[in-house]
Structure formats: C-alpha cells, structure tokens
Amino acid sequence: MLQAARHTAIVDAVQRERVVRVTDLAQSLGVSAMTVRRDIESLEEAGLVERIHGGAKLPGDARTHEPGFEQKSTQAITEKQAIAAEAAKLVKEGSAIGLSAGTTTYELAKLLLDGPRITVVTNSIRIAELFHHDPGTGRRGTSVIVTGGERTPSDALVGPIATSALKQLHLDTLFLGVHGMDAQAGFTTPNLQEAETNKAFMASARNVVVLADNSKWGTVGIASIAGLEDADELITDPGLGEEARRVLADGVGKLRIAEA
The missing domain is CATH 3.40.50.1360 (Rossmann fold)
Incomplete structure (x- = not known):
C-alpha cells in the first residue's frame, strides 16, 4: 500500500475509533509496526493525529479544558x-x-x-x-x-x-x-x-x-x-x-x- 493510502486509512481509523493501536493498524494495513510508527509521526507533524504510547489518538484533547x-x-x-x-x-x-x-x-x-x-x-x-x-x-x-x-x-x-x-x-x-x-x-x-x-x-x-x-x-x-x-x-x-x-x-x- 502506498504511503498516501496508508495515511488516509490511519486518519480514517483515528477519526472513527478516536484511539487506535499500532499493532492493529499494522495488521489491517499489511505493513510492519515500524512503518506505522513512521506514518503516525508524519501525521502528527501535519496535525492530523497525536501520538500516544502504542498508538495514536485524535489531536487536541485538552486535559484541563472543561466545557460549560x-x-x-x-x-x-x-x-x-x-x-x-x-x-x-x-x-x-x-x-x-x-x-x-x-x-x-x-x-x-x-x-x-x-x-x-x-x-x-x-x-x-x-x-x-x-x-x-x-x-x-x-x-x-x-x-x-x-x-x-x-x-x-x-x-x-x-x-x-x-x-x-x-x-x-x-x-x-x-x-x-x-x-x-x-x-x-x-x-x-x-x-x-x-x-x-x-x-x-x-x-x-x-x-x-x-x-x-x-x-x-x-x-x-x-x-x-x-x-x-x-x-x-x-x-x-x-x-x-x-x-x-x-x-x-x-x-x-x-x-x-x-x-x-
């Protein structure tokens, strides 16, 4: 799978699941966990996802922001x-x-x-x-x-x-x-x-x-x-x-x- 297609699939998965694991993405995309980690790094630089331990999540979830x-x-x-x-x-x-x-x-x-x-x-x-x-x-x-x-x-x-x-x-x-x-x-x-x-x-x-x-x-x-x-x-x-x-x-x- 081309990098652009992987990036689209990862972003879609994060938006759908909110939190995704590297191992699950690697299995569904048919690539190595290292490849997925590099993809997540690139997507984080673009502001599309946020890296967490073992996976990725939606960006911008503030820990202390309390909506009215x-x-x-x-x-x-x-x-x-x-x-x-x-x-x-x-x-x-x-x-x-x-x-x-x-x-x-x-x-x-x-x-x-x-x-x-x-x-x-x-x-x-x-x-x-x-x-x-x-x-x-x-x-x-x-x-x-x-x-x-x-x-x-x-x-x-x-x-x-x-x-x-x-x-x-x-x-x-x-x-x-x-x-x-x-x-x-x-x-x-x-x-x-x-x-x-x-x-x-x-x-x-x-x-x-x-x-x-x-x-x-x-x-x-x-x-x-x-x-x-x-x-x-x-x-x-x-x-x-x-x-x-x-x-x-x-x-x-x-x-x-x-x-x-």
Whole structure:
C-alpha cells in the first residue's frame, strides 16, 4: 500500500475509533509496526493525529479544558437521549439513585420526571432545578437531595462539602457522567475536585452505571475517577467503534449499547 493510502486509512481509523493501536493498524494495513510508527509521526507533524504510547489518538484533547453546560448540551444530543432512555429502564420504584452532574444524566433526569417514585441525590444544579420546577414531582412522592458544594463551569457541585455529604449516604444505583474514557486512564474528568466528589459518589452506591456517548472514548482528563473495571455497567451508543467496544466489554462489568 502506498504511503498516501496508508495515511488516509490511519486518519480514517483515528477519526472513527478516536484511539487506535499500532499493532492493529499494522495488521489491517499489511505493513510492519515500524512503518506505522513512521506514518503516525508524519501525521502528527501535519496535525492530523497525536501520538500516544502504542498508538495514536485524535489531536487536541485538552486535559484541563472543561466545557460549560450549554456547550456540552448541544453535542451528540441524539446519542445522549438514547443512552438516557436505556438507563431509565434500570430505575425501579422506591429506589434511591444518584445522578452526577452532566448533560447525559440531565437527559435521564428529564425522563424520570414522569417515572417511578424515587429518591434522587445529585450534585448537579441543572438537575436539581429541573425537579424543583416540575409541579408534579412532589405529588408523586419523589424527593430530591442536593449535595451542596462549590460550583464548576459544568454546573456541578464539588469539593469537601459535596464529598462529605455523599459519604453519609447509601444509594441503590449511581448514574455517572464522565468527561472521558480510555483503556489505560479509565474514567476521567478535567476538574480535580469533581474527581474526588465522583469517587465519593461511587463509594456510596451499590451499583455504578456510567453513561458515556462514543465521543468520550479516547478523551483523557487530568484527573482519574475510576478504572473501567469499577463500573458495574456502561451504557453507550452504536457510534462506538469495534475496538473500543472490545476494550470496554473486557473492562466494565456489562456493556450496553443503546439503540436510537
């Protein structure tokens, strides 16, 4: 295969999978791993990919950049709604659930407004406001507990107050939104305090269900929340590449693909 054709194939694979391994590329292209590494070096110089240990990823994923809620809420909306619909099937009458801050968990909260009678614990200002402004919530007996804490750009409440509150609670299921998921880094966030708060959230729950659309694969924030193996379930969408599905299916307790 000519170099130009290899470069096109590598860029296509990175855009499709977000993260690709040298060994997989070498096998699919029918060339040596050394050739693939040289190709990746050339593509990195052109700004088309970014080299990582053993492979390549999409360029420009900032470790500490934290998009605001409004910006994130316009991204992958169809996928997030499908994931939320799948997650809603796991919520049972009378259960105590946690909803971490995030736009996918927000979509789940909207569905739960008309769902079973439950107790909701959240560190999301947006989710708390959603239930507060719904006139039917109180009549159904659903109660909402807000952790308190310091506000982040994504409207999460984090820090010692939020973490301390969560350590005193016992939840049936936590639905956790994440900034990124990666084979090595696991689930991550660009906010150090949010990582600590989410760890406390996970410790308070009997079951942890991560909600993450395919765009989160290969994104690595500065702070780790947990390893892939710490999620009892992961719900994502059909846009997730085959390699990512394989890694996640081996890592998490159960992988669910939410059909649109």
